[in-house]
Amino acid sequence: xxxxxxxxxxxxxGCSICALTCSIYWCDEFNLEKGFVQVKRYDHxxxxxxxxSSGCRYCLRCxxxxxxxxxxxxxxxxxxxxx
Amino acid sequence: xxxxxxxxxxxxxGYAGFILDINLSNNKITVQETCRLGKNYLRKYxxxxxxxxxxxxxxxxxxxxxxxxxxxxxxxxxxxxxxxLPTSCRTEAxxxxxxxxxxxxxxxxxxxxxxxxxxxxDSLIIRGRAxxxxxxxxxxxxxxxxxxxxxxxxxxxxxxxxxxxxxGDGQLQVASIGPAGENQVRFACIENGPYGAWARxxxxxxxxxxxxxxxAVRGRAGIKTADKNTFLTLVxxxxxxxxxxxxxxxxxxxxxxxxxxxxARFGALPGRNFQTGVLAGWEDTRTRxxxxxxxxxxxxxxxxxxxxxxxxxxxxxxxxxxxxKDMEVTPVFGFGAGCDVENLPSITYLMEIxxxxxxxxxxxxxxxxxxxxxxxxxxxxxxxxGFPLVWGDVAAIEMLLKMIAFREGLGDILAEGTWRxxxxxxxxxxxxxxVKGLELPLADPRGRWSTWTFGYLTNVRGGxxxxxxxxxxxxRYNDNPRPYRTERFGLPESVFQAVDMAExxxxxxxxxxxxxxxxxxxxxxxxxxISVYNALGVCIRxxxxxxxxxxxxxxxxxxxxxIKITSEEIMQAGERIWNLQKLFNLRAGExxxxxxxxxxxxxxxxxxxxxxGNRLDLQxxxxxxxxxxxxxxxxxxxxxxYPQKLKSLGLKF
Numbered sequence: 001x002x003x004x005x006x007x008x009x010x011x012x013x014g015c016s017i018c019a020l021t022c023s024i025y026w027c028d029e030f031n032l033e034k035g036f037v038q039v040k041r042y043d044h045x046x047x048x049x050x051x052x053s054s055g056c057r058y059c060l061r062c063x064x065x066x067x068x069x070x071x072x073x074x075x076x077x078x079x080x081x082x083x
Numbered sequence: 084x085x086x087x088x089x090x091x092x093x094x095x096x097g098y099a100g101f102i103l104d105i106n107l108s109n110n111k112i113t114v115q116e117t118c119r120l121g122k123n124y125l126r127k128y129x130x131x132x133x134x135x136x137x138x139x140x141x142x143x144x145x146x147x148x149x150x151x152x153x154x155x156x157x158x159x160x161x162x163x164x165x166x167x168l169p170t171s172c173r174t175e176a177x178x179x180x181x182x183x184x185x186x187x188x189x190x191x192x193x194x195x196x197x198x199x200x201x202x203x204x205d206s207l208i209i210r211g212r213a214x215x216x217x218x219x220x221x222x223x224x225x226x227x228x229x230x231x232x233x234x235x236x237x238x239x240x241x242x243x244x245x246x247x248x249x250x251g252d253g254q255l256q257v258a259s260i261g262p263a264g265e266n267q268v269r270f271a272c273i274e275n276g277p278y279g280a281w282a283r284x285x286x287x288x289x290x291x292x293x294x295x296x297x298x299a300v301r302g303r304a305g306i307k308t309a310d311k312n313t314f315l316t317l318v319x320x321x322x323x324x325x326x327x328x329x330x331x332x333x334x335x336x337x338x339x340x341x342x343x344x345x346x347a348r349f350g351a352l353p354g355r356n357f358q359t360g361v362l363a364g365w366e367d368t369r370t371r372x373x374x375x376x377x378x379x380x381x382x383x384x385x386x387x388x389x390x391x392x393x394x395x396x397x398x399x400x401x402x403x404x405x406x407x408k409d410m411e412v413t414p415v416f417g418f419g420a421g422c423d424v425e426n427l428p429s430i431t432y433l434m435e436i437x438x439x440x441x442x443x444x445x446x447x448x449x450x451x452x453x454x455x456x457x458x459x460x461x462x463x464x465x466x467x468x469g470f471p472l473v474w475g476d477v478a479a480i481e482m483l484l485k486m487i488a489f490r491e492g493l494g495d496i497l498a499e500g501t502w503r504x505x506x507x508x509x510x511x512x513x514x515x516x517x518v519k520g521l522e523l524p525l526a527d528p529r530g531r532w533s534t535w536t537f538g539y540l541t542n543v544r545g546g547x548x549x550x551x552x553x554x555x556x557x558x559r560y561n562d563n564p565r566p567y568r569t570e571r572f573g574l575p576e577s578v579f580q581a582v583d584m585a586e587x588x589x590x591x592x593x594x595x596x597x598x599x600x601x602x603x604x605x606x607x608x609x610x611x612x613i614s615v616y617n618a619l620g621v622c623i624r625x626x627x628x629x630x631x632x633x634x635x636x637x638x639x640x641x642x643x644x645x646i647k648i649t650s651e652e653i654m655q656a657g658e659r660i661w662n663l664q665k666l667f668n669l670r671a672g673e674x675x676x677x678x679x680x681x682x683x684x685x686x687x688x689x690x691x692x693x694x695x696g697n698r699l700d701l702q703x704x705x706x707x708x709x710x711x712x713x714x715x716x717x718x719x720x721x722x723x724x725y726p727q728k729l730k731s732l733g734l735k736f
Contacts, residue, residue: 013390015383020167023305024315030166031305032201041194041254044240044277046382046394046408065167067388068381 001075005052005063012048012070014041018062025061037062037071096309097162097644098130099200103226105219107293108152108211110228117205122646127733129618129640129656132188134159134206135177136663139186145670149181149285150267150292152212158199158258158298159206161620165197165306165385168318168639169325170622172197172384176258176281178289182269182446182500183520183545184671186664187284190549190617191275192384198256201302213294218246218259221300231296235265238439239274246299259297260287261441263488267291268498270446270522271488274438278392278408279384282443284521284544285500309645317639321631322388330626331389335381336374338391339412339624342525343370345558350692351530352420353523355459355474356452357516357683360530361692368426369419374410377427382408384622391624397428407431416525417448422455423474436481440488445547446500449522450487451480453501456514463508467493516681519673521545529684530694531561533570534605540678540704541606541711543664553609554582554629555600561693564599567703568710572598583632584608585651603711611657618660659732662724665717666736675721678708 022035032038036056040049050070063071095118104113117125128137135157147153156178163171174196180187199207202223209219218231234242243257256276263271264287271287272280281287290296308314325331333341346352347370350360366372377397381390392409410427414434418424424433437444451472457463458472465471469492472479486494496504501522505515516523518539523546528536538551555574562571572579572593579598582589592604612633616623619636633650640648648656680699688698709719716728729736 011380013381013383013387014385015387015390016385017167017169017388020165020386024167024308024311027305028311029305029307031303033303034305043194044244046380046406068383068390 002078003060003073004076005058005060006072006074007050008070008072009048009050011068012039012050013068014039014043014048015067017065017067018050018071021065022062025059026057095644096307097640098125099160099203099205099306101204102206102208103204103221104208104210105226105228106211107209107213107217107228107295112226125644125646126648126652127656127659129615129653130162130205131159131173131620132175132177132190132614132617133656133660135175135188136186136660136667138206138208139177139179140663140667143179143667145672147179149179149184149187150288152210152293154179154289154292156209156286156289156293157206158196160196160200160204161618162640163643164620165200166308166314166318166643167386168621169322170384170387170389170624170627171620172386173617173620173622174199175617176273176286178286179671180284180286180544181267181288181292182285185519185545185668185673186543186671187286187289188544188664189272189281189283189286191279191281192387192622193256193276193279194385195256195258195275195300196620197385198300198302200306201304202300203302203304207298209293209295212292216294216296218295218297218299220250221298223302223304234296236262238262239441240277240439242297243277246297250299250301252301255299255301257297257299260290260295261439261488263440263442263498264288264291265296266488266490266498268442268488268490269500269503270443270450271441272443274441278438280438280443283445283547285443287441308643310642314639314642317635317642321635321639324630325388325626328626328630330624330629334389334391334624334626337371338374338393338409340371340374340410340415342412342558343415344372346416346526346531348693349526349531349561350689350694351526351561353416353449353452353516353525353527354420355423356421356449356456356514357523357527357681358456359691360527360689360694362420362423364425365420369415369430373427377410387622389624389626395431397431400428402428402432405432405435407435413524414444414448417445417452418480421448421452422480424477424480425475429477433477433480433484436484440484442484442488445524446522447484447487449516449524450497450501450504451483453504453511453514453516454483454493454497457508457511460514462510463493513682516683518542518546518680519677521547523681524548527684527689528680529689529697529699530692532563532567534600534602534609537602537606537707538609540680540708541610543661543668549623550613551606551609552613552623552628553605554632555579556625564597567602567700567707569594569599569601572600578629581629583634583650603707604714606711607714610661611654614657614660615653618656655732659734662729662732662734665722665724666734669723669736678722680704
């Protein structure tokens with residue numbers, strides 16, 4: 001089994017803790033632009049969208065830090081291809 | 084202008100690095116490095132409200148016209164804002180208040196402040212007055228004063244949409260005023276994004292007086308840490324403590340609506356402009372019991388795992404289809420109890436009206452309640468208003484809110500706030516429910532006497548509940564073992580042990596064995612603590628208050644900024660900020676007699692409910708206040724800080 005990140009943007013509250021966590025670990029600063037995960041806010045509608053860039057290192061720290069369940073660490077069989 | 088973020092990062096950690104100063108009279112833009120304030124200054128004032136207080140004290144004279152060009156409007160971001168410390172999202176806006184004439188200040192979360200910090204600025208100072216409407220654009224490489232004639236007249240939400248469209252950037256964050264701010268309604272607010280605000284003390288009117296419609300910010304840089312590993316270890320510790328708080332899940336589920344039930348059970352609602360503490364059917368129509376019916380999902384400020392806001396959709400009745408970020412306790416008490424509006428959808432709708440007009444919902448609702456009582460008593464009539472203003476009549480309330488925002492008819496007088504309107508309308512002053520000119524929120528102190536409600540009296544910004552919060556607030560009890568002096572503790576021993584307070588102070592504030600709370604001493608400590616929270620940019624919701632204290636904050640501050648500070652020093656910074664605000668107030672003309680509840684609380688017993696017959700004893704209240712002054716190191720009669728107290732804080736008056 002391998003650990004992957006399951007994304008459910010509909011559960012995202014917009015806190016951006018994922019992006020802040022990612023950027024401080026990998027870029028040594030809190031920076032919403034530099035993280036490999038980003039949260040786009042559609043704040044007039046109370047909606048948020050989570051996207052990952054190709055630089056993502058799969059360290060899972062974003063999902064471990066996510067308080068809302070929008071990002072979760074799940075185990076999948078090895079043969080599942082991560083896209 | 085800052086050169087590049089890399090240059091800034093060399094200078095400072097934790098702070099963004101620059102203070103932006105804009106004079107709208109001559110479009111002069113000045114940028115100062117935050118580090119030039121010096122480490123000692125940073126240790127003394129931290130950031131956020133500390134910076135604002137220092138700047139306003141230095142530059143705004145006691146006789147400065149709050150709505151004139153000489154008033155300063157300052158926004159300062161909390162030190163922790165923009166980091167991953169849970170709930171560190173707050174930014175403080177301050178100016179001399181046009182409503183109270185005193186130190187006007189308000190804290191707000193959402194995303195605007197962190198965006199300003201990511202753009203490179205710890206503070207934004209706005210001075211002068213633009214000759215015609217303008218807005219500001221602040222990014223990492225641009226600061227521009229732009230014409231805003233096309234935005235004038237728009238609501239805050241429409242302004243944000245228009246500016247996002249102009250910039251082609253959906254992530255642009257906008258602080259803006261609505262029509263109420265443009266028309267200098269004295270309790271106009273500054274909207275923060277589509278659903279938040281720097282609400283209290285009329286800062287929107289200050290912005291309107293400067294012809295400043297909006298401040299749009301976008302930041303793309305980062306914030307460094309002095310000691311990353313220690314900071315992240317402490318954040319982990321803080322996060323775990325927060326998750327352990329018994330309030331965490333409740334706040335996640337109900338948000339601030341949590342408080343809607345206990346105050347009703349105490350009979351301490353501000354019913355019909357504080358004429359009654361109970362309202363029929365309250366629990367089944369206007370409380371947290373109904374939240375799940377309307378709320379769909381949590382909405383958070385940046386860095387907040389609690390997400391106390393809830394996306395709300397009304398699905399039935401005349402307001403079907405209405406969406407909002409949240410149902411909040413203050414408008415529910417203001418409109419629901421103060422104006423006796425009988426259901427949550429109607430309250431949400433009225434909140435929406437306040438938001439679109441850009442008015443503080445607490446002051447607006449209590450001003451409407453004041454007018455409704457005047458109507459009930461025949462002091463104003465249908466002839467004055469153009470319609471009857473009956474309790475709970477949503478359409479009439481909406482019309483009156485619009486009259487206030489556009490200063491039409493009687494609305495022009497009410498736009499001055501209840502204190503001034505009470506003096507203008509013959510026979511009205513005793514129905515103005517304010518302290519120091521600021522309309523009272525939430526609970527009636529006749530129904531519940533506590534550190535919280537005593538704080539309405541001592542608050543430097545006037546009658547308000549948000550500057551005197553503490554980790555042992557207990558809404559399960561309504562009990563004063565020593566009348567006016569103590570309140571029942573009633574929480575588990577573990578909560579007492581967890582309170583982060585020096586042992587000596589603990590034994591002075593909490594009684595032996597019972598741990599009952601000494602109200603004047605706790606009020607002083609709470610105000611200092613909240614000043615620290617507002618300087619650091621951390622939210623004051625109960626789960627946070629209960630989980631963290633000055634020891635953790637001092638360690639976090641040192642790890643983030645590299646500037647060593649102890650928990651005693653950080654609490655002293657809070658005390659310094661509070662004292663300096665008091666000095667500002669004294670310079671602006673605050674007198675001892677202003678620290679008084681509305682006359683009603685002393686002479687009219689509550690007519691019904693669990694607190695029936697309660698009224699405040701003026702002498703007992705004054706004795707508690709005198710004790711508070713002494714604890715503060717202030718003259719017990721006048722509330723003026725003694726020179727030795729000021730000297731110990733490095734202040735002069």
